[in-house]
Amino acid sequence: MSDFSGMEELLQDFLQESSELLDDVDSKLLMLERSPNNHGLLNDIFRGFHTIKGGAGFLNATELVTLCHLTENLFDRLRNDQLTLDASIMDAILSATSEVRHMFGALSQNTQPSSAPLSITQALEAILEGKNLAKASPPPAAPSAAPPGPDWNALFAALTASGTSPEPSSPMVHPAQDKPTVNVLPAPNIDPPLDAPQEIKSYGRRATDSLTSASPSGRREAENVKENTIRVDTERLDQVLNLSGEIGLTKNRLNQLRSDILLGKQDPNTLRALDEAVNQLDMLVVSLQNSVMKTRMQPIGRLFKKFPRLARDLARQLNKEVELVLVGEETEIDKTMIEDLNDPLVHLIRNAVDHGVELPTERTSSGKPAKSLIHLQARQIGDHINIVIADDGKGMDPEAIRAKAISKGLISPEVASSLDETQCLELIFLPGFSTKDQISSVSGRGVGMDVVKTNIKKLNGNVTIRSEVGKGSELTISLPLTLAILPVLMVRIGTQSFAVPLSLVREIIALEHNQIQHVGGKSTLVVRGEILPMVSLAQLLHWEESNQAHTGVLMQVDNQSFILSVDGFDGHDDVVIKSLDTFRPNGVAGVTMSSDGEIVLILDIKELFGLTGGIVSH
Template sequence: MSGHASDVVADFIVEANEIVDRLGEDLVSLEQRPGDRELLNAIFRGFHTIKGGAGFFDFAPLVAVCHGVEELFNRLRAGNGEVDRGVFDAAQASLDAVAGMMRSIAAGTAPGSAPPALLDALQAATMQACPPAPAAAASSSAPVSDEEFDRLLDAFHNAPSPSVPAAAVSVPEAAAEPPRAAAVQPSTRVETHRLDSLMNLAGELVLASNRLKSLRRRFRDEALERAVGNLDVVTGRLQNAVMRLRMQPVGRAFSRFPKVVRDVARQLHKEVALVLAGEETELDKNVVEALADPLVHLVRNAIDHGIEPPDVRERRGKPRQGRLELSASQEGDHILVVVADDGGGIDPEALREEARARGLVDAESAARMSTEDCYDLIFLPGFSTREAVSEISGRGVGMDVVKTRIAAVSGRVAVRSDLGRGTRFEIRVPLTLAVLPTLLVACAKRVYALPLASVQEVFTFAPSQRRWLQGREVLDTRGEALPLVALGMWLDTAGTRSGEAFVVVVGQGGRRVGLLVDEVHGREDVVIKPLPGLVHGTAGYAGAAIIGDGRLAPILDAETFLAA
């Protein structure tokens, strides 16, 4: 295949996959609102668009499935027939088949034959929606001329072809449904590796700028000061622009879940309402991609082993329909993603007993385990309290993989559960994996970086302001007892303990703590580097950074100090 043709195929794959994601959401919405004409139109257009591209590339099995759904929904939107369970099941099965064929095409192989049973189900559903709809004006399987090839390519990019008169372009269903005017911003698709390379170069530029800022202190030259200052401003703007190129709404990862929830719930004969929130929250595209599989596992787990069957929920005084919440929100320099259900919860005592029975902990250690420690047991490889293996998932089965994949993007996962009321998984991941604004502090002549988004204020204090309250050292400031953490003691190094010192107040979600440090060096944008394997995941550290003078500075995790 020529380079030009392969580029068009790549465009088709991207466009079709985006349509498939939207169709999944639309079909779930249609089940709740079967009479919604806009949804019927949207589903018809989606399959019709994929069918057109598939016919252009002669993907006959894909054309066959899309054509069957197109015929069915063309009659339904004309008011012939009702969207019953048979129609919906056939449409869902068709979407699954289309998604599978698109995966084959993306892998470079031809899509397999359309399942005969699926085509028969589509035809049967279509025949029930009588009378027959008018035949399509053109067949998608007809040979395509070079002129039509160029016109379809232009259509992929939402641009009119300069070589084809407007009157020559046929738009199906244009008289029945006039297109809505919409402002379309021009866009260009860029391969991921090019974005990653650009981000790496921007990071190196930030390091070079920081190095120049540290060197300028040795000289007293006004022109040099201005030049370095201008470079710093331009570097900051470039860094922000490149970071925005990599940012994506987390809703792209959430879009698959209405269909996942619906399919799993029906398979398990349960009733589940999915509530999505914060889909517009943006974070690094690599983090969005890394979260996809762990979230699928947690969602399927919640339906399978968290939410009870309808009759059990009724006996427990709950609504028959369970509630599953998937939300995202920004907390400083981190994104909080929550998967919460209102099911039966997790019994910490059962986890404790299972760990003791398996020999993972001895009786004495098991007795000392806190509730949070018991919950953390589910992340051990192969740990499970289930007596039978489920086809869907198992709370504890594969949870070690969930934690590992989240940790791979410098994230953390925590479990909160109320027995009989539900379980809440909280995932915290960094906003970006590239450049991070930080405050550089020093303790025992070692430099550390604190994420600037967590820093609320910095000040010095007098020894008389320090006191003890309920067994913890606090600082009396503006009538508030601010908990203190001596960074030197926490790091097990010699640090400031008496006399005047700096306090860096870090906070998140209403919690505040003061870190005692020896020096405050100031703000600096750093390039995040992962910690070496031996210390990766160590509590208190979120990564490492190369600072302006060339030294390596550990990045401190503010959440650890807030939880202390």
């Protein structure tokens, strides 16, 4: 039986509210470190621990109450000027807050947390007794960052048999295997960013925090427990309710008009009223759809505010001076994407601190301030959100990266010689790429950056990089605002419809076969003076050729433009996505349903080209 039988709702409320409160405490602790005599911050942090302790008491979480009480007493001494905050006291406090996160993780699994490690409680007790902790052990380490054609007939048969119907789903675009298109932050000398250990561990709410010292037995393993609840502004819910009411009225009107028409009433006024009611219903459904999507949107600051602590602890471990500056915390993004962005951002911020910025002595000798600044910024641009991670470190040397990739056998010298500077930077996203000769807890394993790239691809996003040697690097992640609804172009091969993401489509053109040229056995078409490769969608899908391709879809995937030849198209639509996690074929991002009830596969164009060797090979 659960330790919290009959208290599940109280437990969930406590975890959500206390986790947010602890995030706020962490942020204020970093502010306090810069302003140790700020009594306003001291009082706020004291109240935070006091509130968490009170909630834990209702749940009979004795060990959590004990730890919060010790920390609360310490802050009572600090705010009454009975203690003076120094680095060793701050380390002890931050270890305590991390242990509180571990205890939240146990509570989220419906079990009472075990007692805190003696190293933490004894450190707090020693501070309260006035003992000097200046020679205490250094802060703990920061967390480590984790083909033949498909049988289409069998897939459609399986979908039909399973009664698949579209519904909102989690991230739908699966990792592409095309050429690397992104890069990350700079490294000392010529080294590009670090390679993570075998997995990226979570650093956030209800997950263990590897920055905290673990017990000798290693009993605290990282957990990543996703929240299944969301807080929604009541004004947004009121809007959904109002729209639902209006849709109900319009439905009643349509039912009445249907009855009139069945009784033979088909005069112009009745037909006009029917047309108006259908248009009204269409507008209301679109508005309701948008309003429901807004209920999924959350400020990205909920994620961002975890990272200053991460940067601070790792910088202290590496004897660096680093400040993480947050910008655009109010920018809203789909809640499911906030959760899935955590691990890639943890890895990239660790890269910036570990490899991107220099030691204080190196910085001052080159005329830079001793303290490094890393900016983490979010901003909305149209229907996308851009997340920028920029540092003022050494930047990356494209030639050094090119040479390292050749030495590791990841690319041939012939291919390497044809790459420009941007493509050289992108090489660090190849699996197995590392510039480290020795493996450490954070570097040298040759895994990590390709995982970051893959995770961003899963969110239907892309990453770009700018870097200047001696000045630093800027990494930009571009993501759609939501993943539940996708604008698509409906195309046909024979009688079968497929959907391609509208964001990749530049225009639709009519194909004149006498204008198609063959260069080196490959089909090309000249569009406004630009020679573009032409690829048959039927060939990509290993589908039977219909020889009726009269339509070309001019598409752009990453930096490549090409013509996708299809038999025809049926307009564009905003579709609700159903993921295919259990039997997803290569090149299929998800499935939806057309207005006439037909099952339509949503194609992952990037993955299709990755599987078939790229556009040029066609």
